Each structure stands twice: as C-alpha cells, then as structure tokens.
Amino acid sequence: MPSALPDGEPMPADGALPPTALAGDRPLGFYVHVPYCATRCGYCDFNTYTASEVRGASRDTYADTLIEEVRLARKVLGDDPRPVETVFVGGGTPTLLPAADLGRMLAAIRSEFGLAPDAEVTTEANPESVDPAYLTELRAAGFNRISFGMQSARQHVLKILDRTHTPGRPEACVAEAHAAGFDHVNLDLIYGTPGETDDDWRASLDAALSAAPDHVSAYALIVEEGTQLARRIRRGEVPMTDDDVHADRYLIAEEALSAAGFSWYEVSNWATTEAARCRHNELYWTGADWWGAGPGAHSHVGGVRWWNVKHPAAYGEALAGGRSPGAGRELLTDEDRRVERILLELRLSDGCPLTLLHPAGKAAADRAVRDGLLDPAPYEAGRAVLTLRGRLLADAVVRDLVD
Template sequence: MPSALPHGDPPPPSGRLNRATLEQAAGAPFGVYVHVPFCSTRCGYCDFNTYTAEELGPGVSRGSYADTMLRELRLAEVVLDGAPPPASTIFFGGGTPTLLPAEHLGLIIQEIGDRLGLADDVEITTEANPETVTPAYLAALREAGFTRISLGMQSAVPKVLSVLDRTHRPGRPEAAVAEARAAGFEHVNLDLIYGSPHETDADWQASLDAAVGAEPDHVSAYALVVEQGTALARQVARGVVPAPDDDVLADRYLQADATLRAAGFEWYEVSNWATSDAARCRHNELYWSDANWWGLGPGAHSHVGGVRWWNVKHPVRYGALLDTGSSPAAGRETLDEGARLTERVMLGVRLREGIGVDTLPASSSRVLPQLVSWGLLDPPALDTGRVVLTQRGRLMADAVVRELLVDA
C-alpha cells in the first residue's frame, strides 16, 4: 500500500500563495516534478503512490491522464504568477512514466514550457522500467525533449529480482542503456538496490559489474528499506524472508563505492555516483539545495518559497478536484526558519561539497572536533570552513546530522 500523507493545514481551494512567498521563490532555481502513478505490477518492497490497473478500478485511464495533468499546470500558472524563473529541470517519476505514450509525455513538456517557461539548458528526465522501452520509443522520447533517462535495474541476479518482484529480464537494463545512447540521450542512469533477502556478496558484485559494464554515466544505489504496509514487510513479519542486516548494508555500500570509484565514478551524494559533474542529476540537486519545485500529479509534493504542500493520493480524487476548478492539494505547511535549517543540514551534509560551517547552528561548533576524531568528517575540508563526510561518515550520515542539530 502507498505510504500515508503527512498532516498539515487545509490548503485554500484556489491553491493561492501570498506575495511574500512568491517573492522568496523569485531568486531560487525552479523545477517541475511530474508523477505518473501507473505500474504494470506492484513490487513487494514499494510503498510509492502507484497503482496497477486492478487497483485503480474505473474512472482513471492512461489515455486521458496527460489531459488531467494539463489542468493542474493551468492552475500552477495562475498560482505562481510568473514569480519563479523558467523551469531548469523536469523529472517524470512514478510509477512507470514510460507506460504512457511518448507523445503524451511530450505534450506535458510542451505545456510546461508554454505555461511556466523552460530554461535554455533545461534537463528533462524520465524514470523507466527497462521492459517498457524500445529503440523507437526512446527515439520518440528524445524527439519530445528528454535529455536524461533513469532505468530501474535494481539487480542483475534472477533470484534477487524475484524477491523484489521485478519483472524485467536480466540483461535487459544493460541493453536499454545502449539503446538510450543510440537514441541520443545525453545522460543515462542505472538504479540499483542492495541488501535484498538472500543476496550474497557475489550477487551484489555481479550487479555492480553488470551496471558498470553497461557504461552509464550515473549510478544510484540504495539500501533496501522494509516499508510498513508492503508485501515485503508482511513477509519479514512472518519470518518468510530475513530483514536487511545493518552491517551487511554497510559492507554492500563500501563494495559499491569501491567498484564505482575503480570504474571512474565519484560520489556526489551519499547514494549517487557520476562520471563527471555534468552527469549529476540536476533535478535531485534542486531538492537537496532547498530550491523550489511544483509537483504535478496525485500524491506529488511541492515546495515554493518555504511553503510545502502535497496533493491527494488517489488519481480519481485528484482528477475530480481539478474537474471542479479546485486545487488537488490535500495539505500544506509553512516552514519556519528552524525547520528550513534542519532540512538544509540534513540534505546538505549528504553532498560531496558538504555545507558551510557558518550555515550550522552555533551549538554545532562544539561537536565538530568530536566528529572529526570519530573519523566522520574530513579534517582538511573543515579547515576551509566546510563540513564534508568521510567514507565512514557517509555510512553514518543520519547520526552526523543528529549530532549537528542536537541543541538546535
């Protein structure tokens, strides 16, 4: 089951933002996230806001989904009132965006440009299940304006794919990388998951080797998390499969870092590696740097000028609200400076550049020497006024953040 939405204040039906909020948004980068909630099957570990055809029932169709999103874009144009700069990034996520026709995705891009504007160097990304793309489809995506694709590989080992309920064939993600390159994509990412039940060191190494051998210029690797309410959580609770082991997850991370560094990748965020600065995902960097974005689609979250809101989750309810001319937002919160500082530290410390000491709460200064002595922070970087994680620090990033904010 998809995870629950946070609690918040009731949003105005119009979605209106006050002038002070819009003025704050005027100077920061702006992006658009497009949520496509359709999946062919539900993976046992997934708690994203996604639905199979059987789960959706009547009232929602892939064929009309783009038209529904265009109505939210018209709302965004009115609410934003030209305050943010043109979109520098667009990211289609899900779900499986590539279950929609490429022409429909292109129509959404065109409408974003017409309504909100596009930067000259806009980065446009879609996630994709490798089984849903063909050379012709990839060529159509490029024609529509996509510059980047993120392919869900997860593993190269059949037994691990089976545990994760992934339906693609081993070898298909690697082939899709080659097809994306042939279609002219500037950047290609492979997405991996480590720590699955019954996965061995050799299994994980086989997945890493396969990913590197496909020659993408970006790799994301995430530890498996057992999310409450998922099929995997129920299996763990019944003892059918073991829960991920923290020590094993740490070993897997070090294994990934070593393999990727040897292949010419450098980490730029704790779970992300790229072959160059140009290959980094600019849209994700926008999230990590406290910038602004509008999230289109059911369950999508937005942030503009310190105000965050989130849409209703079910696609039928989402469409019904837009049909009445109302905002599909379910809740809203205005972040005070303390909350924004917490998020800046929590996200910024995960980046290769780290964060400036001068951006931390004053109380953090007393814990910095201790964090260095524990081997969690890079001493030369700290000498220049930056808080940068060591490799050991990356393994304990959450603990570092807690220490930095303990008295904030």
C-alpha cells in the same frame, strides 16, 4: 498500501501561496508523477496503482488531467519570470503511458513557463516498458536524460523484489538510449535484498558498469511497513538484512564505482562528470523550488511545502472542478529550513556550511572530525563534509549536528 500523507493546514481551494513565497530567484523545477504500474513491487510504498486499483481514473486521459495542473501552477505563480531548469517524470512507471503523452506534458510545461536553454529533462523507465522506437520518440519530444530501474543483475534477487524485467535488459536499454541520442543515462540499483550475497552485489555492479551509463544510484533496501516484503519478513519467509551488511555493500559499491571513474556527489549517487549529475535532485537537496504535479506529489516554493491528494480519481475530480488538488500544506519556519539544510546538504560531497550549526551542533561536529566522520580539510575552510566512514553513519552524524 502507500504511506499516508503528512498532517498540515488546509490548502486554499485556488492553491494560492503567501506573497512571501513568491519572492526570490531560486532555481525552479517540475516533478511530474505518473502513478501507474503494471504490477506492485513487494518493497514499494510509493503512491502507485495497478490497473485494478485505479477505478474512476483512466490512463488514457491522465496527460490531459496533469496538464490542467500545469496551467494551475502558472496561475498560482503568476508573472514569475523564471524558466523551468529541470523536469523529472517519475512514478510509478511513467513509460506505461504513450511517449506522446509524456511529450505533451513536457510541452505544456514549456508552453506555460518556458524551459531554460540547458534544461535537464528526465524520465524514469522500467526496462521492459521501452523499446528503441519509444526512446527515439521521447528524445524527439525533448527528454535528454533517462533513469532505468535495474535493481539487480541476479534473477533470484529480482524475484524477491517482485521486479518483472529480465537480467540483461537494463544494460540493453542503456545502449538503446545512447543510440536514441540521450545525453545522460542512469541505472538505479538496490543493495541489501534478502538472499543477496556480496558476490550477487558485485555482479550487479559489474553488469551496470559494463553498460557504460554516466550515472549510477545505489540505495540500501528499506523495508517499509505495510509492504508485501515487510509481511514476508514478519512471517519468516525471507530474512531481514542487517545494517552491517548494508555497510559492507556500500563499501563494495564505492570501490567498484570509484575504480570505474565515478565520483560520489550525494551519499547514494555517483556520476562520471559534473554534467552527469542529476540536477533535478540537486534542487531538492539544496532547497530550491519545485512544483510537484500529479496525485500524491509534493511541492516546495519559497518555504511553503504542500502535497496533493493521493488517489488519481480524487486528483482528477479536484482539477475538473477548478480546485487545487492540494491536500494540505505547511509553512516552514526559519528553524525548519535550517534543520532541513543540514539534513540534506550534509549528504552532498560539498557538505554544509558550519554557519548553519548551533553551538551544540558545532561541538558535535568537532567530535565528528576527531572520530574520522568529517573531513578535516574542508572543516578548516568552514564546511562539514562526510568522510567515507561518515557516509556509512550519515544519519547518526546528522542527528548530532542539528542540535
């Protein structure tokens, strides 16, 4: 089952935020969660539900329910003048909903808040859940970026992941999205699946690059407790991939993507140009504000983080009763925010400012430069930026720097 929500203080019934959270001029984004999937992938621990798991919550009325939360967001944020700069519809499989429903949710955000003239509007999509007509309808509704879950080009790897699309379909989707007028197209890849070889991974990268997206995300497979894949590994049905294999696959990805004209801008993300970067994810990584709408969605505004109830039925009941669907929240301290900035900004190609580091962290950063984990040139200019070797050990570097 999906992972549990964090602990926190109760959320006010009306969703009200402290006045201090509403001050400032940070960029504002919207995340929209669509929790439905045709089947549950064996590695996934996201807050998703198949048809048999959503008793009491109809897909047919989901857009209307979510629009109620958009209206609640407008009430909570009051006369905040900021237009929405990015919208990201994720899941789940958002494209299991009719394109018209995704368009209506976007229209509600536009109506309540306004969209910036250059707003980035993204949806995730399963390759088997869209066709040219669907993509054309999405583009007409205002979506200008799309992210397809490719994962692998090898059938036996997809089978281990319980992915239902056929090899070759994601590449065809990229062409269809371009034909529909999408400005930016991403392919998501996963490396380190049990049974995957280096050659399998190279084949997946080659297939992705042949499709000519302008953005590629490549993530190491994380085996989460409670998932079907974790149970299969525990029973000895499939092997566990070790960290050395993950490191080798990352280096293969960096070599292939760099040769194809992509540059890394976050440890797991590469883009052909600065315009092709995912601006919505950059909001997360740089501590901006976003409202997360939908069951289990997380939000952050002005140092307040909160999360919604997880089940679609409970989510709908709260909104129908005029209550916030928030399950809990936390007020971040200055120290919390300092640590989070280091955790997230260090993963970016711009790195994090050394002024965020305490003396122990600065001493650790000095050692990291000597050990080849931080780039000495930006370090001299006051920023900690990971080298390629540092990217392989990013979690360990961060742990030292937050002291």
